[in-house]
Amino acid sequence: MKLAKRLILTTTALAAVTAGTLLSATTGQAATSQPAHADVKAPAALKVPDGNRLTGVFSAEGVQTYTCTDGTWKLLExxxxxxxxxxxxxxxxxxxxxxxxxxxxxxxxxxxxxAIANSPKTGTIPELLLQSTTTRGTGVFADVSYIQRLNTHGGVAPTTACTGTDQISVPYSATYTFYKPTK
Structure with missing residues (x-):
């Protein structure tokens, strides 16, 4: 039962993100700005270890979904x-x-x-350094070693108390950078 509920939540959240994306594309409004790679700056706490090279920079828009647990909002997905x-x-x-x-x-x-390190930001979800635990396939994400979540906007859990099994999805945007080992 829990797996079915999780699949429905994930599918619903991704459908909402995709619908919002299509709406912004059809109305001509840019979802996020598109600065050059040189504009992507990470705090020192999120530095990728030497021996890795930048292989991808992607803009992201979506939601952080929170669920009520013991009267407080906890990240679900x-x-x-x-x-x-x-x-x-x-x-x-x-x-x-x-x-x-x-x-x-x-x-x-x-x-x-x-996640192996974070850099808190006021009024938004923190920036993160993540280390790969597994990869699949031979494409763009093959052999990725580290990921940074940067330039975050929004996505913060409500500060109000909650009850029962309430859930809420909070819009956010970020830049994700992907690194692979230098060969």
Whole structure:
């Protein structure tokens, strides 16, 4: 039963993100800005170890879904769509969901990761450094070693108390950078 509920929640959140993405694309409104790679700056606490090279920079827009646990909001899962930063066609190139996992919509490759460092920001979810725990496939996410979540906006859990099994999805945007070992 829990697995079915989780699948429904993830599917619903991704559908909401995709619908919002399509709406912003059809209205001509940009979901996120598209600065150059040089504009992506990470705090020192989130520095990727030497021996890794930047292989991808993606803009993301989605939601952070929270569930009520013991009267407070706890993160249940993220759901976001990623785009290549300089792709003017605004086609999704990856989906991000619980795990956390990123799955390429282009080649099916995937990367799971775990947070190893964070840099808090006022009024938004923290920026993160994540280390890969597993990869799948031979595409864009093959052999990814580290991921940074940068330039975060929104996504913060409500500060109000909650009851029962309430859930809420809070919009957020971020830039995700992906690194692979230098060969």
């Amino acid at each position: 993220p759901a976001a769509t990623l785009w290549a930063r300089n792709d003017r066609s605004h086609r999704p190139v990856a989906l991000h969901s619980r795990g956390p996992v990123w799955v390429s919509t282009v080649d099916g490759s995937a990367v799971n990761a775990t």
